[in-house]
Amino acid sequence: MWFKNILDNNKKILALAPMADMTDSPFCQTVKHIGGCDIVFREMVSSEAIVRENEKTLYMTDIEKSERPIVQQIFGADPKIMAHAAALIVERTAPDGIDINMGCPVHKITSNFNGCALMKDPDNAAAIVQEVKRAIGDTPLSVKIRLGWNDPDTFKEFIPVLEDAGAELITVHGRTRSDGYSGQADWQRIAEAKRIATVPLLANGDISTPDLVSKALDVTGADGVMIGRGALGNPWFFSLASACKSNDSISWEERIKIIMYHLDLHLAHYGEKAIVTFRKHIGWYLKTQSLGRVVPGIKQWRMKLVQVSSREEVAECLWEMKVLLLENREPLG
Numbered sequence: 001m002w003f004k005n006i007l008d009n010n011k012k013i014l015a016l017a018p019m020a021d022m023t024d025s026p027f028c029q030t031v032k033h034i035g036g037c038d039i040v041f042r043e044m045v046s047s048e049a050i051v052r053e054n055e056k057t058l059y060m061t062d063i064e065k066s067e068r069p070i071v072q073q074i075f076g077a078d079p080k081i082m083a084h085a086a087a088l089i090v091e092r093t094a095p096d097g098i099d100i101n102m103g104c105p106v107h108k109i110t111s112n113f114n115g116c117a118l119m120k121d122p123d124n125a126a127a128i129v130q131e132v133k134r135a136i137g138d139t140p141l142s143v144k145i146r147l148g149w150n151d152p153d154t155f156k157e158f159i160p161v162l163e164d165a166g167a168e169l170i171t172v173h174g175r176t177r178s179d180g181y182s183g184q185a186d187w188q189r190i191a192e193a194k195r196i197a198t199v200p201l202l203a204n205g206d207i208s209t210p211d212l213v214s215k216a217l218d219v220t221g222a223d224g225v226m227i228g229r230g231a232l233g234n235p236w237f238f239s240l241a242s243a244c245k246s247n248d249s250i251s252w253e254e255r256i257k258i259i260m261y262h263l264d265l266h267l268a269h270y271g272e273k274a275i276v277t278f279r280k281h282i283g284w285y286l287k288t289q290s291l292g293r294v295v296p297g298i299k300q301w302r303m304k305l306v307q308v309s310s311r312e313e314v315a316e317c318l319w320e321m322k323v324l325l326l327e328n329r330e331p332l333g
């Protein structure tokens, strides 16, 4: 059981959050290559698409050895379909865990009673957990929730329901569905969730820089943290948190090396034309927060780099950027 091994060593869990379109195999491999991350959660996949054996969706669940241990997240609202999908994934790729999405606030998902909408229907949520657990046997089952739909205290009754149904680990994002991503995640309420939970609990929300990991653990008392946006464009997050270092301690040479490593995996996974879908990662790599310091003219560099159309152009542009940044000059052309 992936989390038992970590907790038995008296270590807190450092997890990469599931993020649609972002935590795909190339990004998870990049995070694991750098090190410091105990477990990666793959982006959510639709249970209905899995049972229809949709090729693109099945491909999203393929796992490279170097990514393990890894958890695959699924979403849906029908207990039988969720169970069937989970069983198919376990049979195909044997992930180290299955996670159920009960936190997604996006209308496209919640309008079908998926994601966070399940927090309004504890009976169905329990039925999903029970059926999925029955279908996947020994594979650990976790659930990711928010504090509630509108009411930030819903988690108090919801967590015991999930545990009774068979959830073996719970992640709490310290916001409600109606909060979306606004305001600050409520770490005090995550601390309450931890006091209620009898299974291991991960704290999630606004642990945006490596130095906040120990603070979040202190405040919440959680068994670990799950990092989302803080790791985008910053796959070093986990190794930096373990070494108590900040984002700006990564050299430009190292940044360029890892961006190119990630890009090569991305192109190998999606094909040469996928440079277009890599642009979003470049945008994150060049955010001031990922860099850990204000870089003069970074906006112009970002605009230039998100228009690149080949691997060579990315490499050239990054090296040009490095040289000119050291000389404090503006981008060419």
Ligand SMILES: Cc1cc2nc3c(=O)[nH]c(=O)nc-3n(C[C@H](O)[C@H](O)[C@H](O)COP(=O)(O)O)c2cc1C
Pocket: 017, 018, 019, 020, 021, 022, 043, 044, 073, 101, 102, 103, 104, 144, 173, 204, 205, 206, 207, 208, 226, 227, 228, 229, 230
């Ligand atoms: C681009 C993006 C995609 C996301 N996709 C998912 C998803 O597939 N499943 C999920 O449970 N949460 C998803 N989330 C929510 C994150 O896992 C996490 O709960 C949220 O970003 C708060 O954590 P953070 O403040 O560390 O980013 C997504 C968030 C972002 C920014």
